[in-house]
Amino acid sequence: RSTKSASKAxxxxxxxxxxxxxxxxxxxxxxxxxxxxxxxxALVCLRLRGAQLFPPxxxxxxxxxxGTELLSLLPGFLLVLSADSKLVYISENVAQVxxxxxxxxxxxxxxxxxxxxxxxxxxxxxKLLLAQEEPGREVTFVSxxxxxxxxxxxxxxxxxxxxxxxxxxxxxxxxxxxxxxLALCTPLVQSPTDGEAASQDDIFQSMHLLxxxxxDVTE
Numbered sequence: 001r002s003t004k005s006a007s008k009a010x011x012x013x014x015x016x017x018x019x020x021x022x023x024x025x026x027x028x029x030x031x032x033x034x035x036x037x038x039x040x041x042a043l044v045c046l047r048l049r050g051a052q053l054f055p056p057x058x059x060x061x062x063x064x065x066x067g068t069e070l071l072s073l074l075p076g077f078l079l080v081l082s083a084d085s086k087l088v089y090i091s092e093n094v095a096q097v098x099x100x101x102x103x104x105x106x107x108x109x110x111x112x113x114x115x116x117x118x119x120x121x122x123x124x125x126x127k128l129l130l131a132q133e134e135p136g137r138e139v140t141f142v143s144x145x146x147x148x149x150x151x152x153x154x155x156x157x158x159x160x161x162x163x164x165x166x167x168x169x170x171x172x173x174x175x176x177x178x179x180x181x182l183a184l185c186t187p188l189v190q191s192p193t194d195g196e197a198a199s200q201d202d203i204f205q206s207m208h209l210l211x212x213x214x215x216d217v218t219e
Contacts, residue, residue: 018037018040018041021044022035025044025047026047027043031103035103038107039104039106039107042103042106042110043103043106045110046087046088046090046106050080050088052177053082053088053178054170071091071092071093072093072096074184075184075186075187076097076161076184076187077091077093077094077096077097077185078090078091078182078184078185079091079163079165079181079182079184080180080181080182081128081180081181081183082180083132083167083179083180084111085111085113085125087110087111087112090102090105094185097145097159097161097187098145098146099147099148100146100147100148108146112124112128113125115145116143116144116145116146117144117145117146117158118143120141120143124141127139127140127141131165131166131167131181132167132179132181135166135167135168137166137167138164138165138166139164139165139166140162140164141162142161142188143161144157144158144159144160144161145159145160146158159187160187160189162185162186163183163185164186165181165182165183165184166181166182166183167179167181167182168180168182
């Protein structure tokens with residue numbers, strides 16, 4: 001009985017600690033209520049890695065936090081990795097590309113390789129090592145990324161994404177603890193829901209004179 005009591009006390013302590021950590025997250029109360037313990041720990045770890053790389057008073061290399069409207073104009077989502085490929089930042093518009101929120105994506109794991117799908121891990125690792133040896137050198141790799149079940153049912157599989165980025169030193173002299181990989185992750189095949197440009201209703205044809213004066217425009 002004493003062992004059961006000790007186990008219950010330990011569980012209660014863990015629950016209380018997780019609740020305390022959840023209360024510190026800079027998200028709405030509604031979002032906090034939906035977080036599982038796994039999601040809570042994943043989000044806390046992401047915030048801690050970000051705080052270590054970007055302590056108070058040090059602006060992130062991407063400048064101020066991007067607003068929703070500005071993010072919606074990007075062809076993909078932003079990704080920041082630590083030198084050991086740990087996830088440090090994922091922009092909120094990742095849901096538009098992969099069908100998974102930041103929290104749901106973090107539940108897959110805390111490294112870049114956890115959110116990639118397929119046997120490209122070795123090639124990606126080589127590209128990242130090459131970029132790390134030459135900070136500022138841009139590298140690109142293509143891989144499938146994990147998506148939501150709804151996305152896979154609708155599109156028949158995960159999404160192929162091109163990741164283009166470079167390592168940037170936050171402090172001088174550079175070191176693994178002060179270097180991050182900044183990347184833009186762009187889907188190679190746009191789905192019709194990615195933007196109004198994909199809608200047939202938004203396609204028109206026009207005829208012009210040599211000076212580009214309009215002769216006719218289809219509706």
